[in-house]
Amino acid sequence: RAPGQSKGIVTEAMATGYREFVGEIVRRFTGSDRVAVVVLQEHAGFGYAVKAALERVATPLVCVVQHDNAFVRRVNLAPVARALLAGELVRYVGLMSSATADYESLCMSRYGVRLPGAFEVERCKLVPLIYWYDKTHLASVDYYRSLFDAVYEKAYWYLPDSDPPEEVVTLGRRGGLVIRPGELVAICGRVGSGKS
Secondary structure, X not given: OOOOOOOOXXXXXHHHHHHHHHHHHHHHHOOXXXXXXXXXXXXXXXXHHHHHHHOOOOOOEEEEXXXXXXOOOOOOOHHHHHHHHXXXXXXXXXXXXXXXXXXXXXXXXXXXXXXXXXEEEOOEEEEEOOOOOOOOEEEEHHHHHHHHHOOXXXXXXXXXXXXXXXXXXXXXXXXXXXXXXXXXXXXXXXXXXXXX
């Protein structure tokens, strides 16, 4: 957002610049056998954009990289993938950022929640998450798809001006019916992504 610009207001110049940017991305990856650019025809929000991408995924895991939270160094994701593929215990792993560097202390000071501490799955050190951050993460594709198939009771829906699955990620971050007691989402230590 440009300084002094109201949230949600898009000028014609901004719209033109964005269309040119999307066109360049499409041109850059046309013909690639490793990248598919999915251009939604209208604003759909993060949740529906992820859903559209999941319809094209044929792998058991997905890595979601937020546009403003890129990898800033080389990262070995193999231990994270092994932890996710080891069974049903871990289905989502958020990568560290400045907001989660001292996550256990943050949970205690901000929410009064004492985490059970770090644990290892397939030699990947993980810390339980109580909040699903909009950060770079890896997840089971089946788990992600189940978020869109879930029936959401309005009593648990924290966002009155939106409908599932538009804000399914926000619901996941806030608890409710997506991250249930006994289910585990985790943050992976020493893998790391951050603002670039």
